[in-house]
Amino acid sequence: MQPQVIAHSLAYLTLAAGMTIYVSVAGIVLGMGLGFAVCLARVSGNPVLTRAGAFYVSFFRGVPVLVQLLFIYYFLAEFGIDVPAMAAAIGGLGLASGAFQAEILRGALNAVPRGQAEAATAVGFSRIDIWRRILLPQALRISVPPLINEFTLLLKASSLVSVVGIAELTRVSMNIASSTYRPLEAYAGAGLFYLAINLCLAGLGILAERRLSAGSAR
């Protein structure tokens, strides 16, 4: 073990960690938007929207992210649709994550007892107020732990975007391993970066949980 290999490549690894954070955060944000929309479609009660939402979830949850990335980047090019590498990377991660986030939100909504919405209707709450004041605040709080789980998984899955040529953390550590002939040190360096990023994510999750549970602490 020669720790100086990590020290020597620190700037390169840091840059790659930045790329990993960038595509992951962009994927998470895109996934949040899509997940929210798909979840609303699935609980809307409209049969077409419900079916479309269910189809989205089963497709993007069922096809491996690696296959989706290859499809977006290489297969669409066969039809003259040239998706840039970065768009393919963020799109692939975001579309897949959207499916998981939609289901997390739907599960959280279902976990809010039905009686609450019924009671609110009975005392004259409008539909919008029921969502804004009763369903969403509780559902968001319930969904924080599984959402942080999903973000952690997405961050690790972001190593797959190297197939479209994005120099993220895992890819760069492989580059370092092959140019220095010191694989152990290079992968240990990458592992430490992943761990640090995920600890930050977990910390953010704890903060979010605290904020959202203000006033309902048990």
Place this chain on the structure above:
Amino acid sequence: MKSTIYSMTRRDALKSGLIGAASAGAWLAGLRGAFADDTLANVKKRGELVIATEMQFPPFDISDNGTYKGVDRDLIDEVGKELGVKVKYLDLPWTSILPGLEARKFDLCIAPVTITKERMQRYLFTLPIADATAALMKRANDASIAKPEDIAGKAVGGQKGTSQLAQLKAFAAKLPKPVEVKEYVDNNQSYADLAAGRIDASVNSFPNLAYAASQRADTFAMVTPPFGTPTYFSWVGRLDDKSLIDAVNAAILATEGDGRMAKIQKAWFGQSFDLPKTVPEPQL
């Protein structure tokens, strides 16, 4: 009921949908055809040649702290100068490079590809850029291996699916004692197991091994001479890009003619050697 566009039966709707999808497909295919015109002309118009390689193949392709280096880098820069264009480098995993080439994501693959009969059916090879003859590397302190035949009865590792590993198997079959062949996803794992003593030798092309041995001289040493049939590494392009490959070949010949190739070889291999002036008939 009269079937107008506004009151279609289900079947009509399905049919028109299918026709619509088919014509969209045809339009897209036509669009692709329009893009597929001469790559060399496009490269010159853009002023940029886009190449892809996997920067994990020293000494040909190295990403040294993010800077692309190696034999391929030096040589493609000279080719770019000859063509009068800038060169843009993409780093892709090997498994994505050939699909990317066919999907026209870049112009040329400069990852060294061993010339084989099978590959010649699908891709257009440039002139050879280096020797690819299979050789062996051992631990520096292992005195029991002095020549390739000494691997009889020992364990040897190599990268799955490579021409060099196939040659090792053929070579091992002729030895008096069986050789245990271990297959790895990439050569680094084979080298790591060699260093750790799990195997007794690693197989790869001569230039790759010679460079690895020179970088970790305390750990590795070459077993000479190379045991394999003489083969070469080339770059590859799409079958329909003959004009581009011809231009690249002319540029490679120019670098061989005025000593630039020899200089690159000395810098990375420690010695210079002559390469065939035509694409050789593959022996494998």
